[in-house]
Amino acid sequence: MALVLPFEPNEPSIEALVALVKADMERVNATILARTGSDVAMIPEVANHLISSGGKRLRPMLTLACASLSGYRGDGHVKLAASVEFMHTATLLHDDVVDESDMRRGKLAARKLWGNEASVLVGDFLLGQAFKMMVEVGSMTCLDILATAACVIAEGEVMQLAAAKNTATSEDDYLAVIRGKTAELFAAACEVGAVLGQRPKAEQAACRSYGMNLGIAFQLVDDALDYGGSQAKLGKNVGDDFREGKITLPVLLAFRRGDASERAFWQRCLEKGEGNDADLDQAIGLMTRHRAIADTVERARHYGAIAKDALALFPNGQAKDALMEAVDFCLSRAH
Amino acid sequence: MALVLPFEPNEPSIEALVALVKADMERVNATILARTGSDVAMIPEVANHLISSGGKRLRPMLTLACASLSGYRGDGHVKLAASVEFMHTATLLHDDVVDESDMRRGKLAARKLWGNEASVLVGDFLLGQAFKMMVEVGSMTCLDILATAACVIAEGEVMQLAAAKNTATSEDDYLAVIRGKTAELFAAACEVGAVLGQRPKAEQAACRSYGMNLGIAFQLVDDALDYGGSQAKLGKNVGDDFREGKITLPVLLAFRRGDASERAFWQRCLEKGEGNDADLDQAIGLMTRHRAIADTVERARHYGAIAKDALALFPNGQAKDALMEAVDFCLSRAH
Numbered sequence: 001m002a003l004v005l006p007f008e009p010n011e012p013s014i015e016a017l018v019a020l021v022k023a024d025m026e027r028v029n030a031t032i033l034a035r036t037g038s039d040v041a042m043i044p045e046v047a048n049h050l051i052s053s054g055g056k057r058l059r060p061m062l063t064l065a066c067a068s069l070s071g072y073r074g075d076g077h078v079k080l081a082a083s084v085e086f087m088h089t090a091t092l093l094h095d096d097v098v099d100e101s102d103m104r105r106g107k108l109a110a111r112k113l114w115g116n117e118a119s120v121l122v123g124d125f126l127l128g129q130a131f132k133m134m135v136e137v138g139s140m141t142c143l144d145i146l147a148t149a150a151c152v153i154a155e156g157e158v159m160q161l162a163a164a165k166n167t168a169t170s171e172d173d174y175l176a177v178i179r180g181k182t183a184e185l186f187a188a189a190c191e192v193g194a195v196l197g198q199r200p201k202a203e204q205a206a207c208r209s210y211g212m213n214l215g216i217a218f219q220l221v222d223d224a225l226d227y228g229g230s231q232a233k234l235g236k237n238v239g240d241d242f243r244e245g246k247i248t249l250p251v252l253l254a255f256r257r258g259d260a261s262e263r264a265f266w267q268r269c270l271e272k273g274e275g276n277d278a279d280l281d282q283a284i285g286l287m288t289r290h291r292a293i294a295d296t297v298e299r300a301r302h303y304g305a306i307a308k309d310a311l312a313l314f315p316n317g318q319a320k321d322a323l324m325e326a327v328d329f330c331l332s333r334a335h
Numbered sequence: 336m337a338l339v340l341p342f343e344p345n346e347p348s349i350e351a352l353v354a355l356v357k358a359d360m361e362r363v364n365a366t367i368l369a370r371t372g373s374d375v376a377m378i379p380e381v382a383n384h385l386i387s388s389g390g391k392r393l394r395p396m397l398t399l400a401c402a403s404l405s406g407y408r409g410d411g412h413v414k415l416a417a418s419v420e421f422m423h424t425a426t427l428l429h430d431d432v433v434d435e436s437d438m439r440r441g442k443l444a445a446r447k448l449w450g451n452e453a454s455v456l457v458g459d460f461l462l463g464q465a466f467k468m469m470v471e472v473g474s475m476t477c478l479d480i481l482a483t484a485a486c487v488i489a490e491g492e493v494m495q496l497a498a499a500k501n502t503a504t505s506e507d508d509y510l511a512v513i514r515g516k517t518a519e520l521f522a523a524a525c526e527v528g529a530v531l532g533q534r535p536k537a538e539q540a541a542c543r544s545y546g547m548n549l550g551i552a553f554q555l556v557d558d559a560l561d562y563g564g565s566q567a568k569l570g571k572n573v574g575d576d577f578r579e580g581k582i583t584l585p586v587l588l589a590f591r592r593g594d595a596s597e598r599a600f601w602q603r604c605l606e607k608g609e610g611n612d613a614d615l616d617q618a619i620g621l622m623t624r625h626r627a628i629a630d631t632v633e634r635a636r637h638y639g640a641i642a643k644d645a646l647a648l649f650p651n652g653q654a655k656d657a658l659m660e661a662v663d664f665c666l667s668r669a670h
Binding site: 090094150 | 378425463469470479
């Protein structure tokens with residue numbers, strides 16, 4: 001009689017990506033630390049509050065991994081990866097002011113500790129440092145890609161402002177927002193890795209497409225988790241988006257699929273911002289009934305699949321495997 | 336018997352500078368208009384509210400004039416001048432959020448009309464566009480100068496936050512603040528003009544020094560005017576700095592030169608922010624008694640003189656004359 005061993009499927013993990021870029025990532029971290037330095041003491045204080053708060057540093061890892069995938073042998077990827085992380089951190093600092101957030105990654109938001117002023121200005125400083133590092137790397141193409149990303153990110157955020165409180169936002173409009181505010185930096189982070197490696201245009205575009213679609217999937221899973229994750233997993237509370245009246249895909253789907261009284265509920269809670277904790281329970285109930293969270297994850301899977309197919313041009317190997325698994329990992333966060 | 340004609344001394348004017356760069360400036364204005372365009376309607380609305388509000392566009396004029404002084408014959412100065420104005424506009428938008436200002440250039444501040452969110456994000460967009468234009472010009476040296484300026488400006492503003500409400504700030508510390516928040520962009524605006532003209536290092540440094548010292552003089556005169564100008568001249572009210580509790584050189588001088596009871600007055604009004612309109616009258620009285628406003632202008636003259644000597648390396652001509660007169664014009668605003 002055979003012994004039945006407990007079957008444990010291999011959970012997708014980010015560990016292959018972490019291992020791939022480990023040595024480079026240590027240099028990126030040292031660069032980040034060095035480049036937040038300033039004689040003006042408040043700058044490293046505010047910057048490091050957020051930078052050292054345990055973000056995954058997924059974006060700089062993508063730059064390093066795409067440089068590795070592209071066979072790049074120089075040093076520029078380290079500074080570009082740090083630039084990408086600085087651009088991301090600047091966005092978070094500015095977002096907290098825009099959203100009037102109290103928490104970020106499970107800690108008090110910088111603006112609660114040092115004020116809106118410091119968040120705006122330290123964000124500006126980091127953006128300046130990001131461009132200084134790009135200049136040091138010296139690739140005009142990479143500068144172009146990341147400067148364009150800076151514009152597109154801001155456009156995406158402004159679009160989100162304009163769409164805010166509108167529960168009838170179309171899914172396409174919502175996608176345009178998250179392409180800008182989230183996916184564009186993923187796309188740029190990946191593309192510059194391939195540009196450094198001087199890969200043919202088609203492969204640069206493939207890395208960009210991988211990043212763009214991974215970024216969309218990442219944001220959609222994040223949106224889903226906000227109605228079903230635990231605080232520990234997210235560093236924010238379930239229902240934060242709901243309480244802030246943010247219109248995300250789970251809301252859009254539940255609104256569209258609901259009847260008139262349900263739509264009135266969503267409008268009261270989100271457009272008028274009157275939702276309380278009992279309303280949050282009802283919101284999650286409605287989303288579950290209409291499969292709004294599950295289908296948001298389903299949409300994310302679609303973009304994840306595009307991301308993986310984008311990399312098909314590249315030969316198999318450690319870098320490609322790690323990037324492929326990173327997609328599955330991002331999707332698996334939704335479980 | 337001789338007829339006595341009313342004697343009118345030639346007031347220094349900005350007109351020579353305006354005339355020198357007129358044709359180029361039209362292209363800069365067209366570029367500015369084109370580059371604030373976005374499918375996201377709120378971006379041009381917010382940007383143009385401020386951009387079309389009748390700033391003098393001194394900084395882009397300086398870039399054009401220094402390019403002319405340096406014999407530059409290309410097209411890059413137009414986009415760099417527009418970049419400089421975008422960086423300035425982004426700073427103003429972010430400053431309004433930081434200062435919680437209600438007015439800017441005699442109009443309601445953008446943040447009062449569209450909210451802090453829009454001011455932060457449209458500022459970020461303009462900064463991104465500025466870097467995109469620099470990339471299009473393609474001079475890595477100019478990119479380096481302007482990226483460094485972006486960092487130094489943010490550092491200066493953060494320094495100002497840290498010095499805020501401290502009436503015992505030293506004059507040196509105050510100078511460090513205005514070098515960063517104001518003079519650095521003047522310096523960079525001038526330097527990139529000379530870099531485009533591929534002038535020898537000494538002449539690039541001369542243009543930078545001209546801009547830096549002009550910028551300091553400009554800010555000091557602005558500080559003086561806040562206690563003695565008219566609203567029409569400034570687009571802001573006399574006493575704005577006082578009401579916002581801003582520590583500027585006229586305050587620092589009056590504080591240092593005053594007795595204990597006067598120092599208590601300054602601390603009550605500025606550190607505790609309790610100053611009212613009667614206090615403003617007293618503040619101006621104390622400044623007058625201690626020559627604090629006049630000596631602020633005197634300090635400005637010192638930096639103005641350095642700015643003019645910096646240009647001595649260049650041959651006489653229309654561009655040099657216009658830049659020299661611009662210094663006198665900035666100083667003459669104080670009358």
